[in-house]
Amino acid sequence: MAVLAAAQLLDELMGRHRNSNPNEKIKKPNWEDPEYCKYYMVKFCPHDLFVNTRADLGACPKVHDDEVKDLFERADSTYKKAQYVEEFLRFCRHMIGDVERKIQKGKQRLELMNSKPEGPPMTPAQTEKNQEQVKLLAEKITGLMQEAEEAGTRGDVEQAQGLMKLCDRLKEEKEQLIKQQENSHWSMTAELAAAQEKQMEVCPVCGAFLIVGDAQQRIDDHLSGKQHVGYFKLRQAYEEMSEAREKEQQEKERKRREERERERNSRGGGLGSDRRDRERMERDRERDRERERDRDRERHRSNRDEKDRGGEKDRDRDRERDRDRDRERDRDRDRKHRKERRSPHERSRRRSRDRDRH
Template structure:
């Protein structure tokens, strides 16, 4: 990334063709080349908005050239130019959706922090009375357990079971009193913390946490910060380009209706003109449908070409792996044959030596 940033800086200082030879023919810039940043040609590059912030996208790997941007703006409307605009809007919409989710999570977090426990806190007298009741219940439970043990040793099972049930009920009552005392203590702690903390809010543009009623200098610093300004610029550009695209579509539809009305008035109206208008509308619809189909077919062909490349690459890798496996199997088979022949020769030699020894 550092090398790329240095190269971009040198291009700005010395020109894009700083490394070309004097006799070498310089290629004219073309905005359709893949080396240029599409987002910068359309409006601006989002990578330049959040430098050294938490939302930093890093250095853009593409080239930012003002001359090429002018060529893009002067170029006539085409499918590729519209595709560049659509990609820019899609990227802006993705980033805006991310920050909207961040804002929603921040609001939920503040609601959870500001939520209070149920029930008011207990007074000092209520706390002392609660402690006395807990102590009495503990003594009763202890005495009941002793009586149940004595009844069990005497063999009176029914009395022992009844005493244990009564003991369980007293234990539940004691647990409820202890829980009430703990909730009261938690409520007092939360109220004290809420009184000491400052009230917060979430910025509706960038999702940062702000202090309600903070000093004006800190508010101005936040509003002029890179992250806030970047998201504001992103939202503004997205809304303006969407509105412009909708107005352009409405203007095309209005001109089409005016052309139909003029043609109808010039031909005098009647059933024949209505039929011709319907036929013209159908032809326009078919032409628009053919254009959309061509665009879809073009994108489908590009995707199919990419898939073919991936399949060719994977099949080539598979063939190479199969060749390697086959070579390894052939080597292992050759080694086995060589060992088998060697074993046979050694067995023949042993049999010959034994026969010579007998003779």
Template structure:
């Protein structure tokens, strides 16, 4: 992504043909080439709407060129141009559906947060009564357990089993009372938290959470933010283009109906001559449709050839980069080996110097020792 951003910046500063040789013939731009961004030519590129936000789509891998956009707008209506518009509308519809799902989830989350607990909180008197019942049940359970143990030691197995069953029922009743008390505590805590929290709402454009009755400055900051402005622009463009397309389709249907009515009236009044004209017109329409299909097929073949050529060129460039990286790695390995050899050689030189110093010191000590002995011998 960083390489693509740097390449686009260089294209804006130095032009798209910055790497061509002076004697090389520059290819004229064509809006049908696959290297140009279709969305940018139709209206705008969605990758430019949410830069440095949570909805960032990254850098667009295609080329954005104003000259090519002008060529696209000036080009005559064709099947390929309508396909570009349809693809832009599909992509906008996909992004709008995603943000609509986000808005729905946010509303469901707020409804869940604002929903009241199932059981209402208990009053102070009910809580005290509940605690007394729990205390009495605990005492009864302890007494029954002792009686069951005494009956078991005396050999009354049936009596001991009956006491233990009664003890289990009392334990279940005690657990239900404790659970009711705990639910009441949590419901009170949830009510207090809901009372302390601020009321929230979901932005119907971008799906962000907003505080109800917030300061006007914060609301203005949100409305002028990239994410809100981007989704608003996306929705507005989709609605305008979709409405224009529907109007165009309705106008086309009206023209077709008028042509059919005119053909019926001419057939009813013109006889065989009108039939011949109809056949000739149908033949011309078929020939024109066949020519359009052949042109589209040829354009697709050219596009596939360009894609294959580009992929092979990318593969060759990638292999050259890999070979260059391997050569650099080998050179670094050789440099490291040479550095290690130099370090060893310097270490050997230092060892030799130390050996020489030790030998000289030893010789000086031995010469001093001999001179001392001679001096003692003379005295």
């Protein structure tokens, strides 16, 4: 960080091209180059606001150049320029959100310190007696828990439930004693803090703790401090730029409305123009519906053709099965005819063979 700060100081004194050769061609500055600080070109760099304070952001790693800043301000409004502004506002919003959370925590801390404890503080004798009672109750609770476990093991459910109820009452009494002791301790701490410290308040700008009714010199020193001035400048810039951007958007919207109104008036104006607009919109909707119906008819036709093609395939499969059955039937008939055409000698020999078998 120290090296960067020293380099920036040398750049301001001797120029960014202090190490360039005399014959070297120097590149002209361009605000779109990534080496330049976007925040410095838009408004200011937040890294320069909190130097040597608790909110120090360190040295900025980018280059701060007034010439580039002038180029940025003279440039026409573009999308990239709007992005630079949006990024600066986003960074400011993030820092303001952090300090607002700090302010809220500081207020809660003061409320806790200024809150009145419940009841007067206990004396040392009362505190010792309270501790002894807590210890005795803890021993009784432990013994009753063991007896309840033994009764549950024996199967005596009623006795176990009664012991558990008694344990619950003793636990409540123990918690009350502990709470009373804690309240007494907090009461003594609060009284001691109130006696040692003065009444404080939180600065609504930077979140620092201030003494109520402090000397004017100390108040002026705080208001002129880097941290307070930095957050004040940050808040002021964010509010001004946000309001300016909102007004710009409203102006653009107003111009768009006027342009639309002029277009309607140029087409005839008045109610007649509105009626023509409605008629044109109705014709457009009717045309869209007709196109949708045509697409539906085309889809229906394509589905029907697909079904027809599927039915033709089924009919082809049926015809092929019929041909297979006809061929099989022809083969059976041929085998039967061949059997019938066998020679008489073969038939007689088969009959004799059958007789011998029987």
